[in-house]
Amino acid sequence: LVNMTLFFLVCLLDQQSWQTQIQGGSRQSPIDIRSSESVHDPQLTPLSISYDPSDCLQIWNNGYSFLVEFDDSKDNSVVSGGPLENHYKLKQFHFHWGAENNRGSEHTINSLVYPAELHLVHWNAEKFRTFDEAIFSENGLAVIGVFLKLGRKHDGLQKLVNALPAVKYKDSTVEFSNFDPSCMIPSCLDYWTYPGSLTTPPQTESVTWVIMKKPIEFGDDQLSAFRSLLFTPFGEKLENMVDNFRQQQPLMNRVVRATIL
Ligand SMILES: CCCCNCc1ccc(S(N)(=O)=O)cc1
Numbered sequence: 418l419v420n421m422t423l424f425f426l427v428c429l430l431d432q433q434s435w436q437t438q439i440q441g442g443s444r445q446s447p448i449d450i451r452s453s454e455s456v457h458d459p460q461l462t463p464l465s466i467s468y469d470p471s472d473c474l475q476i477w478n479n480g481y482s483f484l485v486e487f488d489d490s491k492d493n494s495v496v497s498g499g500p501l502e503n504h505y506k507l508k509q510f511h512f513h514w515g516a517e518n519n520r521g522s523e524h525t526i527n528s529l530v531y532p533a534e535l536h537l538v539h540w541n542a543e544k545f546r547t548f549d550e551a552i553f554s555e556n557g558l559a560v561i562g563v564f565l566k567l568g569r570k571h572d573g574l575q576k577l578v579n580a581l582p583a584v585k586y587k588d589s590t591v592e593f594s595n596f597d598p599s600c601m602i603p604s605c606l607d608y609w610t611y612p613g614s615l616t617t618p619p620q621t622e623s624v625t626w627v628i629m630k631k632p633i634e635f636g637d638d639q640l641s642a643f644r645s646l647l648f649t650p651f652g653e654k655l656e657n658m659v660d661n662f663r664q665q666q667p668l669m670n671r672v673v674r675a676t677i678l
């Protein structure tokens with residue numbers, strides 16, 4: 418009985434490494450970023466972000482979020498610099514949000530939650546031939562995360578918001594062109610960066626995360642438009658697309674680095 422109790426206690430006390438063995442994940446995302454524990458790295462240069470609005474193709478409701486998808490056959494919409502060894506091509510961007518304003522973002526800053534979070538998803542086109550190959554590869558993806566806070570209406574976002582009723586249902590798409598995602602990048606380019614994973618299946622550990630320190634603002638009506646989308650396809654029970662965020666994961670043996678710009 419003593420041995421069994423000790424064994425049980427060891428498992429319980431060591432739950433995180435136990436989880437790692439079970440789930441096989443030692444670098445899962447999202448995480449809570451504790452600013453006081455992040456390491457200022459003077460070698461982190463500013464990100465170089467350059468997007469071509471003509472690469473914007475369509476919006477797709479995939480039943481989890483709405484994805485704004487880009488033509489990645491050219492080298493016009495790319496991010497490089499900062500923690501990135503290569504240049505990464507923009508494939509899509511999407512958001513995560515809550516049913517209420519007190520939740521929604523995937524990453525948190527000192528446990529502070531934002532009502533929504535933007536993810537700009539890029540893949541390493543120097544090392545891999547396709548996005549799908551990069552998803553399953555070390556250093557395959559670079560995702561820029563931008564927090565959204567409620568305040569003034571975001572004029573650049575309104576064009577996207579106006580198109581959302583056309584993709585209300587899961588599996589719907591609508592043509593969407595000439596949108597410049599640069600309008601959603603904060604003017605302050607300070608960021609945190611850490612090695613992580615996709616936050617939805619297959620949750621592969623192939624992502625270099627770059628989380629912008631400053632949020633952008635958007636309006637209540639714009640957030641309501643996100644919440645009017647549906648998880649469910651036409652003809653099925655209506656389920657509002659809300660709370661499509663993952664819980665924060667253990668930091669394990671990782672360090673979050675911060676810029677000093
Ligand atoms: C195998 C096909 C997977 C398509 N989905 C990839 C994907 C999932 C999550 C994120 S996120 N939320 O970590 O930015 C980006 C891209």
Ligand SMILES: [Zn+2]
Binds near residue numbers: 511
């Ligand atoms: Zn995401």
